[in-house]
Amino acid sequence: MRLDVVTIFPDYLRVLDLSLIGKAAGTGLIDLVVHDLRDWTHDRHRTVDDTPLGGGAGMVMRPDVWGEALDTVLDLPADPTAAREAVTARRGTGTRQVLVVPTPAGELFTQRTAEDLAHADQVVFACGRYEGIDARVPEHYRELGVEVRELSIGDYVLNGGEAAALVIIEAVARLRPGVLGNPGSVVEESHSEAGLLEYPVHTRPVAWRGHDLAVTWPGLLSGDHPRIARERREQAIARTVARRPDMVARLEAQRLGAGDRAA
Numbered sequence: 099m100r101l102d103v104v105t106i107f108p109d110y111l112r113v114l115d116l117s118l119i120g121k122a123a124g125t126g127l128i129d130l131v132v133h134d135l136r137d138w139t140h141d142r143h144r145t146v147d148d149t150p151l152g153g154g155a156g157m158v159m160r161p162d163v164w165g166e167a168l169d170t171v172l173d174l175p176a177d178p179t180a181a182r183e184a185v186t187a188r189r190g191t192g193t194r195q196v197l198v199v200p201t202p203a204g205e206l207f208t209q210r211t212a213e214d215l216a217h218a219d220q221v222v223f224a225c226g227r228y229e230g231i232d233a234r235v236p237e238h239y240r241e242l243g244v245e246v247r248e249l250s251i252g253d254y255v256l257n258g259g260e261a262a263a264l265v266i267i268e269a270v271a272r273l274r275p276g277v278l279g280n281p282g283s284v285v286e287e288s289h290s291e292a293g294l295l296e297y298p299v300h301t302r303p304v305a306w307r308g309h310d311l312a313v314t315w316p317g318l319l320s321g322d323h324p325r326i327a328r329e330r331r332e333q334a335i336a337r338t339v340a341r342r343p344d345m346v347a348r349l350e351a352q353r354l355g356a357g358d359r360a361a
């Protein structure tokens with residue numbers, strides 16, 4: 099899998115060199131390239147932004163600079179007709195390229211989105227700063243037939259897309275075969291399938307600072323695996339009810355939907 103990040107802060111992504119993803123990059127499982135957007139400017143000041151048309155606060159990133167950068171990284175000709183043909187041809191060969199634009203105004207990035215992106219051949223991240231990237235940029239690549247995902251990692255505001263790109267890269271890369279040490283930990287974790295949070299985990303010592311698992315969770319030490327599975331599921335449900343009422347509402351909606359189909 100090829101990952102490209104275009105940013106005005108390439109150093110921001112250097113932490114990836116220290117991570118599992120950086121190690122995967124070393125083995126060729128993941129090919130990660132970070133690009134400096136300013137490499138596609140032509141003026142002395144390497145300008146990437148301008149004031150918002152129609153007025154308002156902050157600065158907006160220029161579409162011309164982004165266009166040249168993304169044509170290069172997506173390997174597309176600048177001419178829209180030729181680009182459209184290149185995209186169609188590539189899709190015909192089953193090659194999947196996705197342009198991800200991190201933005202607080204995007205659709206919510208979830209484990210489902212990560213699972214989907216993990217099937218792509220190339221994911222290109224266009225990291226905006228200031229008030230964002232000129233809206234014609236994602237529009238243009240969508241018109242060319244490129245799969246474009248404008249994604250938000252949650253309901254809060256960051257100063258730029260770089261931290262969001264780091265989050266998305268880690269969530270996606272660990273789903274690729276060979277990137278994570280233990281593939282079992284991919285299936286049992288929170289948000290994977292059941293729509294429940296993960297149950298609490300424990301290790302030795304059995305008694306620690308007055309918290310004795312032999313007292314609070316005798317089932318855990320019983321060796322009775324059906325009982326352990328049952329108690330873990332109860333814990334997962336209790337936790338989800340307490341912490342994530344939104345997930346409980348979705349579970350109930352799903353169950354109602356299934357019942358309607360059965361009736």
Ligand code: 6GU
Pocket residue numbers: 199200201202249250251252253254255256257258259262
């Ligand atoms: Cl993807 N970008 C920014 N700037 N802020 C965010 C975000 C993304 N997701 C949540 N907040």
